[in-house]
Amino acid sequence: MVISQIYYRKALVSKLYPVLQGINLKCFSYMELKEATNGFMEELGCGAFSTVFKGVLASDDGRCIAVKRLDTIARKDDLEFKAEVSSIGRTNHRNLVQLLGFCDEGQHRFFVYEFMLNGSLASFLFRESSPNWYIRRDIALGTARGLFYLHDEFSSQFIHCDIKPKNILLDDSFTVRIADFGVAKLLKTDQT
Incomplete structure (x- = not known):
């Protein structure tokens, strides 16, 4: 029974999201995320347009995991959402938060990311004891490495338009992970 559900879900994902072929993302149901x-x-x-839950x-x-719920006002049409899932799902860099999956079920749209244990750079910088210069x-x-990858090395060229301490996360070993691609601009290869 479980195996048939897996095959059904994979078939449904490839039918609804043909742009996701070859990308290892999980399609979550709303109930799974709830x-x-x-x-x-x-x-x-x-x-401004989303809330993130642990x-x-x-x-x-x-x-x-970190589950990012897109608010009603930020929900894009299906083609834009699918394109965003596809492009973010293809990014792979040690200084970017990894997208694990998504949910696109009725009115519910979510991104599922890896969880960053040490939170945001904002909370790290503005605590009582400041980090050393090293x-x-x-x-x-x-x-800088993460931005260089997005701007110049990634095949689709993202321009992240909202870099701030709140959108820079730290994993369990304090490695920087850039997050929040919601306001990123996806450029064509001939654009600068």
Whole structure:
């Protein structure tokens, strides 16, 4: 029974999202995300058009995730959402937050990202004890590497238009991970 559900879901994803072929993203149901976030209880942060919640995937040995819910006002038409999922899903760099999956079910649209244990750079910089200059330099270099990848090395060229301490996250070893591609501009290869 479980195997047939997996094949059905994969067939449905490839039918609805042909642009996602070859990308290893999971298509989550709304109920899966509601259960993983305990009814969207623990809010990690919010922006102008989205709210991010902490979740735990029971099906993945209790892996923590960050579930970004797009607010009604920010929901794009289906083609734009699918294009965004496809382009973000193809990014792969140690200084970018990894997209694990998405949900596009009725009025519900979510992005599912890896969870960053040490939160945002904003909370790290503005705590009582400031980080030393060596750590600050590593943060600046990691941010620059991630932006260089997005702007020049990635095949589709993203221009991230909202770099700020709140959108720079730190993983469990304090490696910089750039987040929030919601306001990124996707450029054509001949644009600068």
